[in-house]
Amino acid sequence: MHRPHFPDLRLLLQRWRAEHALVVDEASASNLQRLRWLGPLLAVLNALHIVVFLVLALRSPAGDVAYRWKLGLLLVHTGMVLGVVCCTWAAYHLRHGHRSLAGRSMGLVAAGFILVCAIAVVSVDQWITPNITPFLIACLGVSLAMYLRPVPAAWLYVGVYLVFYQAIGWTQHAPELLLSNRLNGITACVMGWALSVLLWRKFTTISLQQTQLAKAHAELQSKQKELERLTRQDGLTGLFNRNTFVELSRSELKRAQRQGSTTTILLLDLDHFKRVNDTWGHPAGDAVLRHVATLASTTVRSTDLVGRLGGEEFIVLLPNTSAEAGRKLAEKLRLRLEGAPAPWEKAAIAVTASFGLASTTAEEKRDFETLYTEADKALYLAKQRGRNRVV
Structure with missing residues (x-):
């Protein structure tokens, strides 16, 4: 029935x-x-x-x-x-x-x-x-x-x-x-x-x-914004990733050439970072990278760009900044890193970095690739001269 x-x-x-x-x-x-x-x-x-x-x-x-x-x-x-x-x-x-x-x-x-x-x-x-x-x-x-x-x-x-x-x-x-x-x-x-x-x-x-x-x-818009954020930011540190940083830097250099201003780039590479991973483990290494990203972001100006190129290498673009002003800021950041070990569980991990600096004026009209190559050479010299220094 x-x-x-x-x-x-x-x-x-x-x-x-x-x-x-x-x-x-x-x-x-x-x-x-x-x-x-x-x-x-x-x-x-x-x-x-x-x-x-x-x-x-x-x-x-x-x-x-x-x-x-x-x-x-x-x-x-x-x-x-x-x-x-x-x-x-x-x-x-x-x-x-x-x-x-x-x-x-x-x-x-x-x-x-x-x-x-x-x-x-x-x-x-x-x-x-x-x-x-x-x-x-x-x-x-x-x-x-x-x-x-x-x-x-x-x-x-x-x-x-x-x-x-x-x-x-x-x-x-x-x-x-x-x-x-x-x-x-x-x-x-x-x-x-x-x-x-x-x-x-x-x-x-x-x-x-x-x-x-x-x-x-x-919800779709929210996910799209999150996807855009993920494609523009480094997943670990929240800084600009390599592609986004290069894109923004090229735009900034073009603007600087139109306005006749000086632009400076800082490259910083953490010293002996492999030892951190080998001694403390990769989670501790990630904590050190996030610590460095926070210090770098809070040290520079709001108009400056901070990115992570990959591994333990970071990059900072300083608009309207001369080479000497960029050197002073790099030295300030170096001292902050040296004086502020990264907290990890109940310990603190010492952090130092080597800096390479390059600068260009509007008249020189050097592009990002040229400026990056010069900063990378300066970073190599900083490593050769004993690390934890600005070149």
């Missing part, structure tokens, strides 16, 4: 309620915006009806059925104009308060008002015609114009139909026509509610998909 599907239906309804709670504020904001746009249009259309029925009423003899019909519609459309103006004003007033109870209820209130006005129109029309088309149009139009949650919308249409059932009997006295109109009124309300549910579910689905898409886009 097949088991009943009631549990599945219950889970579906629970999921729908949870989804509806996520989009209710967005629906309220959309309803208020639509009221601000549709309100003036409805006011103008009803004003045209007022003018037409006023002219017709003035031309008709008082006391007959046609005159009563025209006067009744004149009063109904006048009331509709006043009500629409009030709803539009409230929508403007609540445009930033769509999360409030009033903001969330405004769409339902406006829908109820329009449907009651439609009932008034068809009730007056019963004096001359059994047609209830305005009520059908209103039921469908409200569902199209306002996003209404299914349960409140159901109670709205039930209440509206009860008013319709009573009001239509005040002006339509033919039993057959009255029964037909009341049955057609049920159809109009059911169609309006069904359309409302369909549009609400479509709105909910699209809104949740847009939210998920925005979240996925934000």
Whole structure:
């Protein structure tokens, strides 16, 4: 035997309620915006009806059925104009308060008002015609114009139909026509509610998909930024990697040549770094490299570029810096490294470095490769002369 599907239906309804709670504020904001746009249009259309029925009423003899019909519609459309103006004003007033109870209820209130006005129109029309088309149009139009949650919308249409059932009997006295109109009124309300549910579910689905898409886009952007960071930075020290440093240095040298300024490059290589790895282990060596990167970054200016070329070799680009100023900064950094051993567990690892320096003026127009080669030669001399020095 097949088991009943009631549990599945219950889970579906629970999921729908949870989804509806996520989009209710967005629906309220959309309803208020639509009221601000549709309100003036409805006011103008009803004003045209007022003018037409006023002219017709003035031309008709008082006391007959046609005159009563025209006067009744004149009063109904006048009331509709006043009500629409009030709803539009409230929508403007609540445009930033769509999360409030009033903001969330405004769409339902406006829908109820329009449907009651439609009932008034068809009730007056019963004096001359059994047609209830305005009520059908209103039921469908409200569902199209306002996003209404299914349960409140159901109670709205039930209440509206009860008013319709009573009001239509005040002006339509033919039993057959009255029964037909009341049955057609049920159809109009059911169609309006069904359309409302369909549009609400479509709105909910699209809104949740847009939210998920925005979240996925934000995550993608975050990952893209992280990927860009990883492609530009050295994974261990956080400094610029070799490719990024070379690219930025070339741009800086071109700028320096245009502005006529001097640029200096520092190469520093840690002394006897292999001993650190052999004695303390590679994790300790990594800690030493991070320590050197931190000292170098905090010693130079914010406009200077610090990079790691690879292994235990670092490079610093000093814009607007002469050779002598670069030598002083290199000496300062050398002394800081010598005087600040790298902490590792409960010990401290002594660190020294050899520095090679090269400088170029704008007139010399030397490129990065030339400057790097000269600094590398100076670094080699520093190693030959005993290490822990600037050449």
